Structure formats: structure tokens, C-alpha cells
Amino acid sequence: MTESSTTTVAPAPVEVQKGWGGQSIKRKEDKRLLQGEGVFVDDIKRHGMGYLHFVRSPYAHAHITSIDVSAAEAVEGVYGTLTGEEVAALTDPFFQISSAPGANIKDYALAVGKVRYVGEAVVAVVAETRELARDASELVEVEYEPLPALVDAREAQKPGAPVLHDDAGGNLMWSGLYSWGDVDAAFAEADRVIAIDELHFHRFNSTPLECDGALVEFNRGVEQWTLHTNNQFPGFAAIMMGPAMKVGLDKLRFVTQDIGGGFGNKITSHPQLVVCCLLARKLNRPIQWTEWRTDFHMSMSHGNERWFSDTKVAVSNDGTLLGFKTKALDDAGAWLRYEPLGGVIWAQVTPGMYRWRHIELEFTQVATNKAPVSPNRGYSRMQHLWFTERVVDIVAHELGLDPVEVRKRNYIRAEDMPYETPNGCVYDSGDYARMLDLALELIGYDGLGARREQAKANGKLLGVGIGSTLDSGTNNFGQSRMINPELQFSGNNEVATVKLDIFGEIVVTLGTTPQGQGHETTAAQVVADILKCSPDDVHVRAGHDSYWNSHAGFSGTYASQFAVTGLGAVKGATEMLRDEIFKLAGAVFGGVPAEALELADGGIRIKESPDAFLPFMACGAIINANNAGLPEDLDVTLNCRYVYRPPFQVPDIEKKFGNLTLTYAAQIHVAVVEVDPETGYYEIVDYAAVDDCGNRINPQIVEGQVMGATAQAIGAAMHEVFSYDEDGNLLTPNFYDYHVPHALDMPPLATGAIESPSPFTPLGTKGMGEGGGAGIHAICAAIQDATGVQVKQSHNPYQRVWQMLQ
Amino acid sequence: MDVSVTVNGTTYARDVEPRKLLIHFLRDDLDLTGSHIGCDTGNCGACSVLVDGVLVKCCMLLAVQANGASIETVEGISENGELTPLQQSFNEHHALQCGYCTPGMLMSATALLRENPSPSEDEIKKALQGNICRCTGYWNIVEAVKAVGK
Amino acid sequence: MLLREVEYAKPGSVTEALELLAANDGARALAGGQTLINVMKARAASPDMLVDLNGLRELKGIELAGDGTLTIGAMTTYTEIMRSAEAKARPILGEVCATIADVQVRNRGTIGGNVCSNDPTNHLPPLMVAVGATMTVLGAGGTREVPAEEFFLGVYMTAAGPGELLTKISIPAGKKDGFAAVTLGAEGTCIANAAATVNGSVRVALGCVDAVPVVVTADSPDGVADAVRAAGLEPPSDVHASAEYRLHLATVVATRAAEEAASR
Secondary structure (H helix, E strand, O other): OOOOOEEEEOOOOOOOOOOOOOOOOOOOOHHHHHOOOOOOHHHOOOOOOEEEEEEEOOOOOEEEEEEEOHHHHOOOOEEEEEEHHHHHHHOOOOOOOOOOOHHHOOOOOOOOOEEOOOOOEEEEEEEOOHHHHHHHHOOOEEEEEEOOOOOOHHHOOOOOOOOOOHHHOOOEEEEEEEEEOOHHHHHHHOOEEEEEEEEEEOOOOOOOOOOOEEEEEEEOOOOEEEEEEOOOOHHHHHHHHHHHHOOOHHHEEEEEOOOOOOOOOOOOOHHHHHHHHHHHHHHOOOEEEEOOHHHHHHHOOEOOEEEEEEEEEEEOOOOOEEEEEEEEEEEOOOOEOOOOOHHHHHHHHOOOOEOOOEEEEEEEEEOOOOOOEOOOOOOOHHHHHHHHHHHHHHHHHHHOOOHHHHHHHHEOOHHHOOEEOOOOOEEOOOOHHHHHHHHHHHOOHHHHHHHHHHHHHOOOEEEEEEEEEEEEEEEOHHHHHHHOOOOOOOOOOEEEEEEEOOOOOEEEEEOOOOOOOOHHHHHHHHHHHHHOOOHHHEEEOOOEEHHHOOOOOOOOOOOOOHHHHHHHHHHHHHHHHHHHHHHHHHHHOOOOOHHHEEEEOOEEEEOOOOOOEEEHHHHHHHHHHOOOOOOOOOOOOOEEEEEEOOOOOOOEOOOOEOOOEEEEEEEEEEEEEEEOOOOOOEEEEEEEEEEEOEOOOOHHHHHHHHHHHHHHHHHHHHOOOOOEOOOOOEOOOOOOOOOOOOHHHOOOEEEEEEOOOOOOOOOOEOOOOOOOOHHHHHHHHHHHHHHOOOOOEOOOOHHHHHHHOO | OEEEEEEOOEEEEEEOOOOOEHHHHHHHHOOOOOOOOOOOOOOOOOOEEEEOOEEEEHHHOEHHHHOOOEEEOHHHOOEOOEOOHHHHHHHHOOOOOOOOOHHHHHHHHHHHHHHOOOOOHHHHHHHOOOOOOOOOOOHHHHHHHHHHOO | OOOOOOEEEOOOOHHHHHHHHHHOOOEEEEOOOOOHHHHHHOOOOOOOEEEEOOOOHHHOOEEEOOOOOEEEEOOOEHHHHHHOOHHHHOOHHHHHHOOOOOHHHHHHOEHHHHHHHOOOOOOHHHHHHHHOOEEEEEEOOEEEEEEHHHHEEEOOEEOOOOOOEEEEEEEOOOOOEEEEEEEOOOOOOEEEEEEEEEEOEEEEEEEOOOOOOEEEEEOOHHHHHHHHHOOOOOOOOOOOOOHHHHHHHHHHHHHHHHHHHHHO
16 A cells, blocks of 8 residues: 555654653663674673573363483583472472462462473473583483373363362362443343354464573572562562562562563563572572573463353444443463463453443353463453453444444444543543544555455455554552452552762662663653753662562562653652752752753753752762761752552452552554455455553654554464363474564555553553554454454464364 | 684684584684674574685585685675665664664675675565565665666 | 584595595595584484585585586575576576575585475475486495486485495576475475476476375476376375465465466
8 A cells, every 4th residue: 555664654643742852762772682682691701600401381271290300410511400299398389369269379480299281390300401400310220100181271271181280179260240330231231132153262472582581699608689680570570489488578679671572571580590599509500591492482481271151242233332241261271370460460451341221241261281371462351352342343244234333333432541440440531532543544444345355366365454442551550459369469569769869870770670661761751841941860779679679569570550650760869869969959059949040051050140050960979979068958859769650559359449550551453354255364454553641751652552553463363372282282382383473474565653641640551562463453343354254262273264264 | 523614814723623603603713803793594684604606505504615715795895884775775764673684684685685686576575585574574775776867 | 502422524525525525434524514404403313423524625516518508516506506607507406505594505505405404395306306406426336326216315315325425416508497395484485386397398397295206297387287196195294284275375386386487
């Protein structure tokens, strides 16, 4: 449709922000990354470090009858080993988020007594070189007594199903019933009730290019661990590790700098980190662990696989959606690491983007002999939003209506915002109909009829599909109490510290752990606007370090929140600093009131006589090194730490009602596919994506996130799946079989944006990094349009499309 | 086994096991950690370097095979610490996010531009086919390389 | 990702390479390494010694004889074939090589390595069978010529046995060739592929459906699909395709390859 591969359209009117916010300045992070001078965890070396290799289970389900490490330990250059038995003696099981029955499972850092998925870590071997550690791991003798494997979640609760965790008494981990509005009445009054038998969202994840890893040192004198690692949520890791290891959280120092992608998949590495910590202490040397691609695929962070069964949709004849009922079955894999939070997090977007008010969802999560599930980009909302989009398209198909019209009829309207959903979540702002119009314009919707005919003449089937989605951001962790009323979590926070250094340099430390989202740059833009300087004058420290004391319980980079929590903290800290600069200058100038002063040119001056100018350097020097004679009551440190706290209440746990997320970014995508009916092979021949995340501090960075989410959605929709055979072997354990799209796979892309500022956030921004899987929704819709067959699976490889046409 | 390799103009003599992959030799033995490892089946391209001017994935070469060769890695692209036009174009076009695939992308782009100073969009995509990125979706990378074309 | 211990030898001549292979039971020839090194990373196979064929001039080069026969050294890379003026005598060669993997792999991967590993999803085994190539195998007893159709014995098994080397591949002149595949993503791994040559009638070699390329013939492209169905194939089932779907794809790609060949 256009000649170049990407076009960007920002339709007027967009609120023009004065200053650095709103400008696409170039990223500060790039120089070191472009020169190969980034510091990723495997780049770090320590003298005498031991390389760790995990012995992993070849069985999906088996008793461990014996472990003999003697042959491995006898090899010269092998420093030592760690087994599950030792772990069980040294640590307590990890805290479980779940209430019963999931609460009862016993999760340790290595398998204890039993293995429950192929690839589960059983023994750790540490040696002088990487190769030797792997060699020695082959000498570890583990005897297993294999058990039948459970690989289909739909079988998990049937009599006779293999049971993974005897402590839980079965494979049910958690269940809950959600019901709002008056479902029975709505269904009784509906013109039609449309039944959809089974919808299935598949198992995949975002396969960040860098896998997990750590270099852990133990300081014997102060009994403190330093973990150089790429874990993206150190707050969560510490809360899990400290109690298990029976140490205070301050004994765990997390240091990250550059992280090669996270997408949620680097949140639950705490078991491996515990192994590293125990070995660092046991062997008295730094422990280096690099996870290889196959290890990652077999053991880390698969996304939630979810079935929606017995779905019933109450509709009017004109396509108005009144309500739905469904049963959601979620496959958690072998362990609950961040789960079962997925069982409530979907509820942030209960109605999707639509105005229906009568909703019932029965959520059941079970364990299976597969890799443990944990957050994957779009975590649990993506699955639910895919469900709502499928419902809309299937209803449209059943009623013979245009999917565009059904969406417009049912979208929550701009004038309804802020909109309270049936379960009390508040969508802050947005204009979905306008976004849809823009997306359709970008794709050349009016001309698609002709393209369809052209394709037909070439023996191909053309289809167009819409995928609308929300990215709910800044969690209220109080929702965890709907999973387990005894949990003591609620709200959210993030921390930033901004100071003037001794020579006046502006230094910012964040609590976050960026993996490419450009925090150093956007934070600098926010600071520069407040202190009236340039982002070049603002030095933002790279990465995260617990020693900076610039973090709190929820610190990290996950769940689409930096633009709100992180930048909110930066704004708060910088305003504190600004106010202190005014106070200091006022005192230094002999009692001048704040109204008479202004910031300018890297300092502060008296408005009426600008020659009276105190550069930041002078401010920093006075407070740090030259403070005699200052007024006794001058409360200025120029080192300002601010904790941003979003305005949340603890939700009503009984009614499962309350605001679960502060902001709701939106994306609407349109995909055009061309199907070869002879083979089922199809290509995406055109694509448009429109985004609204409120005020954009750096539009180019925002667009980059939209693009990345689009590419991942394309991969997931077409190729990427974690598929298991009946014995629980993963059939896609590496990049050879798990096809990640490359540059040739990408369609032409047109992007657009509108900005509906959030009324609830410090800068009017909304978090938006995850996206919400709009590409998956759009491609499913496009395939349905091309084939005329209702699409009920999120994953549609060529074979499935071909089968649909038979 | 003794090997002598020249990397970015500096010659290194080391004794290595034959089984050591060239990517591990560069990263672990020579402390040139700019080239990365993203997979274990030769698919991702994060380890792409130039060996005697030829673009290869050095996870599929043994260090001993590079004996006597002249290798170029990402660390050798800049002159005097300043970004080259290609690197600047990546910066301007937001062609990197986490930066993990970037060294490999730069080497593949460098190989392309040496041979084809004005590549078309299709030629660029084909040249980058062996480099996986999970963050950007490739669009900005292709634009960045195209912008450097003459 | 980490190989087992292995010895490494870099012979200075093909004779020396053969001696090393013959003298060491666990020795394997190392060609481009784009398959073998990955197999060794997974420790699915761990030779005791690698005999590095890179740098042996005797195994390189592309020659075009007066009668149009192309002779390609086994260590010729895909990139070299794509760029060779001589190889344009049989254009399908460069065209297919250009779709194998990616630039990095094409710069190291060799035609000899591709046919000797004989992975069922490889492009070149069916192509060599379709074009009627002849493989020259050098062993202790001297050289022998093996027609492509007899060269492929099983998965990762060819007529070049232990202690032997494939040295060159000879391909007769011709232009009426075709190749079609359904791949995992654009120009990715083949799920089904077929190479075809038209010389009066149609000859198609199918990859991906068995341990070795399978030949079917027909009078014209129209008859190819039936010929495939009549061949009694039992293709493998894997995560990318069921046996039934793969068989169906085989009929389609075989027909398309034949149509392409006929149209040249």
C-alpha cells in the first residue's frame, strides 16, 4: 500500500507538549550498545569463578530414586555440586501465592524426590570451565522411576489422572468464580444466545534473545550475596528468596545493567538464583550461570495456555452484546511461580473494550507435566482479550454482521470515560472508535474489495481482520487477595532518587530494571523539563542496584508501568530537588522568596536581576562541601528520594470488585492476509497498528514498543508454539523448530497514534510496553475472513488453515 | 592447540582446546564481549562477525579454525570512540532497544554495505535474515540501513 | 552449546585427509560446520576427531566443460555457487542455494556438506537427484562415480562411507528445472520440497517425505500429483506437519516444481 516499509501517521490534534516531553530525542543508552560496550550478565567475570551446569530431568514425571555425584566430583577441575536433598535441608519451600490447594505444594530450588517436567533442574555441577561443568554433569548418576505424564490440562481433573503434587491432593491448583451484573436476566432477555464450544489460546513466550543468567558472589564476612543477574523484578525475587533462604532481604543485593530483553520471561528465575547463592556460599567462590536456549525453552516462563469452554453470549439481533458466560481452564505447568495471579489479572480487562455488563467466568488452574508458566508479554490479559475479540468476530459471523459495525456498536465510547467496568475497574481514557477509523484508513480499507478480487484471480484468498486490545498498566497488587485473602499485598510503588552532585551534576537513580525500554532517556527528558536544562545534562545511572537504596517492594520493569510509576517517581524526586534548590538559593541570596526566583541555564537566578545567578555546581558545592553559615533551619540535602504510590484501595474481595489497574493504554491493529488454499500457506501482506497510551514522553520509543509487540504477535500467531508430545517431551526446544520471525517475515507496516491523556497519572502517561497481543487477534480475524470459517485457536500454522478449508 | 588470531587489528596468541567455539574464545579468552550468544543451534545470528572479510556466525566455527585469520567484531567498527554513520543511523532510527542483537546486526549490515552500498529494502531484509531480534520487529533496523545507503 | 572433547586436524591435502579418516575410527570430516557443529553442541554426536577440509584447494572450484557439464568441488559454498558465472549454466543451482538458510550460513555451508549430511529437509539432495548429478567418491580403493539416485542411503547416511570423501559433483547441462517448497516462514526450513527436471517427460525428486529423496516420473506436469499419490509414501509426522498434510504438500510442491521446469 505504501512504498516504504513503514509509515507513521500522527493525526491532529495531538496535545503538543512544550519542552523535552513529547520529543523523540535519541536514546542515551545507544552509544554503549552500538559499540559492544553494554554489560550483560554473561559479560561479567570474576577471578576464580565456577561455571554452573544443571543436570536436568529427561522425564516429564518420575520419582528420583537415587543421586550419585561422586564420579562428577572426582573430576579434576570440578569444584562441587548441589542436590535437591541439600536444598531441602538448607532452605524452606518457596512461599506460595495461592490459597489451597495450590498453597500446599512444596517448591524448592532443585527437584526434591520427584521430577515434574522434562528439563527440570535436579543437580547443579560447578567447574573451572564451562565445558568441564557440562562434561562432569554427564557423570552424575540419577536413577528415576518414571510415572505416567499428564500433558493435557483438560485431563488433569479426571479420575485416574497422574497427580503431580500429592500435597495438593490433586492437580487443581486454584479456582474461582467471577460473576457481575445479572447474568441470568441478561440471558433470559436476549434475542439470541450464541454458543461457542471451545476456544484455545496456545502456549508460547517471547524468547528474549538473551537467556537468564547470573554471577553470584558471597561475602563471608558480612554474609551478603551480590547477584549480578538479569532478573527483571528484583523486588519479587527478593521476597521469594529471602524467606526460603532464611535470610533478611538486605542480604541479597541485586545488580543489573543491560538486559537482553525480558517481556516478563525473566521474572521467575529465583529458583536458579537460590542455587547460585547456596553454591557461592558452599564453595566459597563466585558462581557463574548461563542459561542456554534449550534450557530456557524447556524450563522458563511459558505463557498461560488457556481454554474457554461452554461460552455463551447474550446478544440482541442488531449485534449489541449484553453479556457472556465462560469456563476458563488455565494450564500452569508443573509449578506455581508467579501463578495463580493469572487467575485474577485477566479481570483488569473483564469486558475487553466493550460495554456489556453481565459477565460470568469460572476460572480453574491446574498443574501439568510441562514447564512452569509465568508472566509473558500481555500476561493473562492478552488471553482474555483474545477471547473477547474472538467472541465479537464469531458473533458477527453468526449474525451475518460486519465485524467493524459490531465493534463500533459495542466499544466503550470516549464520552463514557473514565469508565467503570462491571467489576469496578476504571478505564481512564480512550477513544476506540476513532482509533479503529484511523487503523482502517491506514490499511486502505475501502480499497480492499478490489484487492480481494485481484487475489481471487490469482487463486488466493484475501482476508482482513481487526484486533483491538488493551494494555492495562500499573497493577494494584491488592488483587492478589482475590486469589488468597490472607496475602498482605496491595497497591504499588516505584522509587527514584535525583540529586545534585558535589560539582552540580544531576544524577538520577531508578528502581527499575530496563530491558530496552529506554528508561535512561525518558527519565532524563522528565528531569530536564523540571530543572530547565537539557537531557544531556542529566546523568541517569544504567540499570539497577539494591545498594543505591532507590527501590521498594514492587521495583522492577514489568506489567506496563514505567511511564506511570517510574516516571512518576522521577517527577516527584525532581520536584523535591527543585524545591530544595529554590530554598537554598533563597537563603544564599539573603532571604529571597521562591516566587522571585527562576531556573534557567543550568542554575537558578533572581528574575528581576538575572546577574544574581547560582549555577547548579555552586548549589552542589555549598551543600556538600561549603555549608558553614547556612541557616540552621534550612532543610536542604539536594539528594531527594521519592516513592511514587498510585491511588488505590484494597479491592472488595467478596464481590471481586475494585480498581485493579491505574491506566488503560489501547492498540487497534488491522491485518490483511493472503492464503494459498492449495497448501494453507499464508502471508501477511499488509498491516496497520494504532496506539493510544496517553501522553507520550518519547513517541519514537513508544512506536518501537508497538512494533516489537506486533512482530512477537505475528510470530505467535503463525509459528511459535511450545508443543509437547504425549510423553511430555517439548517438540520445540530451540530456535530450529521454534520459528521466530526474521526480517523477511515482516509485512509492510503503517503506524498511527492518538493521545488520550490519563487523568490519573502524574504526567498523563500510561504504561504500554506489553501491548496486549493485538496482532494475534487481528491475524485470527483475518484468517476467519479469508476462509469463511470461524477461528477458535490462537495459533494458526499452515496446516490448521489448510484443514479449515477442507 | 596454539592459535594466533588477529581481531580488530590486534594479534592474540593463545593455547585453546580444539572444542572451544570461536564465540567463546572471543568472549571468554579475549574479553571481547560485544559479540553475543542467543541460541544453541546457529539460528539467531547474535554471534555474527567477519572472518577474513566474510560474514559468519562464529558459534559454528571452532577457535582453532580461525588460526591465522583476521576477524572484525563490533568493537572494531568505531574509530576513536566515535559512532560511524551506520551506528548513528541506528541511533537516529531507534533501531535498537535492548541492544543484544545489535552487534550482530551491525556486522551483517557492514558486510552488506561493503558489497552493496545502496541496497534496496528487500536486499537489506535478505541480508539480515540470519539475525533475530525480539524487540524491534526489524522495521527500524531496515530503515536505518537504508538511510546509510548512498 | 558446549562440545565434548575432540581432536582437530587440518590436513594439507586430500590424500592426507583420507589417511586421517581411515586411521581414526571416530574421525569425521568437517566441511562448513553449519550442521555438524550444531550436532556437536547438542552432543547428539561427538566425533573423536575433526578433519578440517576447509582450505583444501583440490575440493574447491567450479568448472564448465565444453559439453556444458558442470563440475563443482565438494567444498564449494552456497555463496560461491550463487556468484559463479560457470554455475549459471544450470541456473536452478544458484537459485536454490540462494534460499538456503541465511547469508552467514551460505558463506560457510558447502554443497558437499549439504548432500553428505542428507537431512531429509535439505534442499540439495532432491535437487541433485532431479538434475541427474554424479558424485565422485574418493576412498582407499581410488575414485568411483556414484549417480545421485544411488548416493543417498538413509538419514545422515550416503555412499561416501567411513574413510571416504565426496570430492566433486558433476551436473549435466540443462535449463528446464524447477524447485518448490513450503517452508517454515519465508525461506526457512523446508516442510515439503521437490525438485523437477523436464527432459521430454517429467522427473521429480521429493525431499522431506522419506529418509532419502524419492523419485516420481510423469509424462507431463499434470500427471505428477497422481504419481506422487501412487508412490506409496509414508511421510513423517512432526510438529510442523502431520503425515497426511505433508503428503498433500508433497503433491502440491511436486506439481509446482514440474510446472516451473516445463515453463523454462
